[in-house]
Amino acid sequence: MPVPPEAHGLGPHVVGQRVVVRRILPGETGPSGGPAMTDLLGICLAWGDGSCVVAPEHGDPVTIRLADIVSGKPVPPRPSPRLRVSPLEAQTRALALWPDLETEHHGAWLLRHSPTSTARRANSVLAFGPSGVHDDLDAVVQWYAGRTGRPIAAVITGSPEHAFFRDLGWGAESNDDDTLFQLASVASARRGLGSRQARSTKPAVLEEDGDLVVARIGDLASGVAAYADDWVGFRSIEVAESARRQGLGLQVMAALLEWGAERGARTAYLQVLGDNAPALALYAGLGFVTHHAYRYLAPPTA
Numbered sequence: 001m002p003v004p005p006e007a008h009g010l011g012p013h014v015v016g017q018r019v020v021v022r023r024i025l026p027g028e029t030g031p032s033g034g035p036a037m038t039d040l041l042g043i044c045l046a047w048g049d050g051s052c053v054v055a056p057e058h059g060d061p062v063t064i065r066l067a068d069i070v071s072g073k074p075v076p077p078r079p080s081p082r083l084r085v086s087p088l089e090a091q092t093r094a095l096a097l098w099p100d101l102e103t104e105h106h107g108a109w110l111l112r113h114s115p116t117s118t119a120r121r122a123n124s125v126l127a128f129g130p131s132g133v134h135d136d137l138d139a140v141v142q143w144y145a146g147r148t149g150r151p152i153a154a155v156i157t158g159s160p161e162h163a164f165f166r167d168l169g170w171g172a173e174s175n176d177d178d179t180l181f182q183l184a185s186v187a188s189a190r191r192g193l194g195s196r197q198a199r200s201t202k203p204a205v206l207e208e209d210g211d212l213v214v215a216r217i218g219d220l221a222s223g224v225a226a227y228a229d230d231w232v233g234f235r236s237i238e239v240a241e242s243a244r245r246q247g248l249g250l251q252v253m254a255a256l257l258e259w260g261a262e263r264g265a266r267t268a269y270l271q272v273l274g275d276n277a278p279a280l281a282l283y284a285g286l287g288f289v290t291h292h293a294y295r296y297l298a299p300p301t302a
Contacts, residue, residue: 009073012047019044021054021072023064037070087156087292088128090181094269096228097235098122099212104143107133111140113147119235120173120296121271124152127161128294137168141299150298157293165297173296178274180290186232186261188287189268193254204255211263215255221248225256232260234270250282 010019020041028036042056052069055061085093095101095112101122104111109131114122125140133139144151152173155162204215216222223237234256239249257268272279274293 010044010047010052010069014044014074015047017044017074018042018077019054019072019074021052021064022070024068024070026065026068040064041075085291086128087181087294088126090183090269090291091126091128091154093228093231094121094181094233094271096211096226096231097224097233099210099226102147106139106143107131107136109136109140111143113144120152120154121235123148124154124296127153127155127165128159129161150301153297154294155297157295162295162297168299170297170299173298175273175275178293178295179271180274180280181271181292181294182269182283182288183291184268184283184287184289186257186265186268189257190254190261192286193250193257204252206255206259208259213256213259215252215259217248217251221252223249223252223256225260227260227263227265230265231267231269232257232263232265233268 010021018041020039022037022039025036025038030036040054040056040062042054042062044052045055045061046053050067051063051065053061053063092110095103098112098114098117098119098121100114100116102113102115106125108129110126112122112124112126117123123144125144140151140153153161153165153170155165157178202217202220204217204221207214207216211227213225214222215225219240220243221237221239224235226233234253237249237252239252260268268288269291270283270288272283274280
C-alpha cells in the first residue's frame with residue numbers, strides 16, 4: 001500500500017518544489033536482505049495516477065510509483081552557484097578592483113596593500129580561517145609596519161579568528177558595524193536598474209584600463225568596476241553632495257554594469273556597511289543579497 005501523503009509530507013502540493021524521496025527499488029535486495037532502497041533529490045514535476053515524477057539536478061526525470069515511496073519531504077531550494085562559493089573565494093575575486101595590489105600569502109592568510117588607495121579592503125590581512133603557521137600575528141604586524149604603519153585584520157564576524165584578535169586586544173578599526181559582501185545576478189541587477197530612470201540625461205563617460213573601468217558624469221558622479229572570471233564588482237560609487245537624489249549614482253552603476261555584461265559577467269558584487277540602510281534598501285531592489293559579513297579589527301593605538 002502507498003504511504004499516505006500526510007505520513008511523509010509529499011503529495012500533489014509539492015509539484016514544482018524541491019523534494020527528497022526515499023523509494024524501494026523493486027526486485028532488488030538491500031545489504032540486510034530486505035528490499036533495496038535509494039534516495040532521490042530533485043524537483044517534483046508531476047504527482048498523480050499512482051506515480052510521481054522527479055527531475056534530479058543531473059540526468060533524466062525519474063518516474064516513481066507511489067507504492068514504492070517509503071518517506072520523503074520538501075527541502076529548501078538549493079542556493080545559486082554564486083552563493084555557494086566560500087567567503088575567501090569571493091574576497092579573492094574582489095581583488096580585481098585594485099590592479100596595483102601587492103599581495104603575499106602567510107600560511108592561509110593573505111596580506112594586501114595598495115600604494116594608491118587607503119581603502120581597508122586593499123590594506124588589510126584577509127584572515128578568513130586559521131593561518132596554519134605559528135608566527136602569523138608577528139608576521140602581520142611586521143609586514144604592515146613597513147607599508148601602512150598600522151596592521152588591520154579582516155575577519156568573518158563571530159569566527160575563531162574574530163575571537164583570536166579580540167582576545168589580543170584588537171578592536172573595531174573605525175566603526176562597530178559589519179561590512180556586508182553582497183552578490184546579485186547581472187541579469188536581475190540590470191532589470192532593477194532599468195526600472196529606475198535617472199533624471200539626468202548626461203551620459204556617463206567610461207575610461208577603460210584593461211579589465212578596470214571608471215565611469216564619470218562630469219564632476220558630479222563617478223564609480224569604478226572590475227571584471228574577472230565572469231564576475232563584475234563595484235567600488236567608489238560617489239555623487240557630489242549638490243547632485244544627490246537625482247539618480248546619478250544609479251546611472252553610473254548602470255553604465256558599469258553594462259560594461260561588465262558586455263564582457264560576459266553573470267555575477268555582480270559590491271560591499272556595503274551594515275548600518276547604511278538607504279544603500280541596503282537600494283541594493284536589495286536590484287537583487288543583491290548578503291553573501292557574508294565581516295569586520296575590520298586593529299590593535300589599540302599607542
